[in-house]
Amino acid sequence: MTVEKARRGDARPRAFEEVLARIEERIAADGLTVGDRLPGERQLAEQLGVGRSSVREALRVLETLGVVTSQVGRGPDAGAVLTSRPGSALTELLRLHLGLATLSMREVIDTRLMIEQWAAVRAATAPSAASTRTAAARMAEAVAAMDATRDAAEFVEHDIAFHLALAEAPGNRLIVAVMRALRDSVRRYAEDAVVRLGDTGGLQDDHRRIHRAIEDGDAGAAADAVAAHLARAYPDPARQS
Template sequence: MTPLRPSPLAEQAAARIEERIRAGQWPVGGKLPGEVALAKELGVGRSTVREALRTLAAAGMVRSRQGSGVFVTADRPAEDWPARLRRAELAHVYEVRTMVEVQAARLAATRRTEADLTALDAALAARRAAGGADDTAFVDADIALHTALVAAAHNPVLDDLFAQFAPVLREQLVLLVGLFGIRSEDPHQGYASHADLVRAVHDGDPEAAGRILAAELEATRSHLLAD
């Protein structure tokens, strides 16, 4: 290896080590050279090597064994959650979406505040108004309503999970709604069930909220995946 040049040295070092792992110089299950040897080979200090190894460990490519050294555990970085979602089949995304959102709807019905109800009413009205817009605007309005519902559950973990799903859902739904002409007969597709859902949250009825949303998501999933 040739010495590395300044920039983010630890990133360069991690990239260089990753290249050698991908090339098979250090195979999966094998042990990496020690810090001193790596530092000399890369032309950097030991602290830079340690930082590079931490980066690779976070990516799932290496693991330190106390008293034994650092071993290669994979020849590719672990795929992150957003990337995995982008590759997932829509059916699988909808199955997990149902698990997340139905529980969020139940929680929202018991935890919603006046501010949450105002936000839900506004999002429902915006979804209704988007019936006269194009598919992209309609999908955006639909996702905004579901985002407001999840926010009303007041669970930051659910917020984070839905935030990961939303971009994937938007991309796939914009494509599929247009492809299958889902709004051809009713440009406000699903409005009645969404209005019932918001009403159940207003009424503080978690069972109704969960049941209505589960049925709505299943109907959409079945429609999109019918063929």
Template sequence: MLDSSQDRKVYEGILLQLHEIIQEQNLRPGDKLPSERELSEQLGAGRSSVREALRALELLGLIETRRGEGTFLKHYRHNRLIDILGFFILRDTKTKKDLIEMRRMLELDAVRLACRRATDKHFDEMERILAIAEERVARGEVPAEEDYQFHRVICRSSRNSILHRIWTPLVEYSNSIRIESLSREGRASAALVEHRQIMEAIREGDVNVALERMKQHLENSKL
């Protein structure tokens, strides 16, 4: 399989390429993907490396190769592809640091805008998510999905569609970081308190307080 650093980069590139193709071209299971030659040219990699990476993707159940026809998209769960992408992307310490830094920038901008643009509908949704998260924490569960949904509502309440579209894949890639952070002793309960404080500051339209609370929350969430 792919052992060298260069081959791992090729593998990661193909994973990202596959994800972009699926998203941008709205491909469905059964649709044909670019050929080995096309991928080789797009990625600037040798065809043998591309072929080896495609074999690995086939083992993951994301694609299938039909002799004489080409490579085709198989039925897959979107979240599974995101998890696979995240696994490879976050193995690099610098990339992980950059991702966390970028998320901080986006979420602070989202909070700043939300203080002016959030509606009652957004706050009702935040309350609903927090209630579910509290029930899960009480049962000793990790409310990773609710954590994601809460931050997603804040981004949506900024009413900036580009910000939201950039934020979504960024945070999905870092799903493993979120789960690991929330699994720390007492972290899930503390995050709930912080979420409620952030929500109230946004509701009051207090930009400075909301920003300070979000900064502290993101700092506390670091591993």
């Protein structure tokens, strides 16, 4: 039968969605901000005329999205507190969709290349900005730390710090959050890459080249250095440049 099941994707109002909307309204109306507390689950349920389980599902969604965290017990810190962790949600998102093969590693690597090139160009364009200075200092520290270790896992940790510092240079929290999620989701892959390469000297040369280009304010060189680095660490079989 060629019957279209049609409209089943449409509005099916669920109680927890209503709760979600009401909580959002409340946040906006009361001007709640990070650190403020929401009413207790039982109280919310009564106020909104729903069961406590529906309230809990709504809070679970907010927690997943990094907007609240829940603490048990009693006192000022107990209950659902507004927070701000866009990063954990992004990380979960990437991890799960990578697992489902909805996203490929190549797409993740390409996205990293986009972000890091952008950040490097921005940083090199404003080499004396405060955020660039901080980032450059942390990048230098990370390079030194990578020099000082022979352990692959430790090397990767400092490598992550290096690239995260780079992404933080332009001072865009959204991009930092995305970058952090990307790095977390490819952490294991990165270790494999280090082990496979064996010699980390080439990677360190790249790191120094990136750092120097930013210090010199040479945006073009910075972009090239980042591209060369990612091409070395994650060679793309499909693209031969």
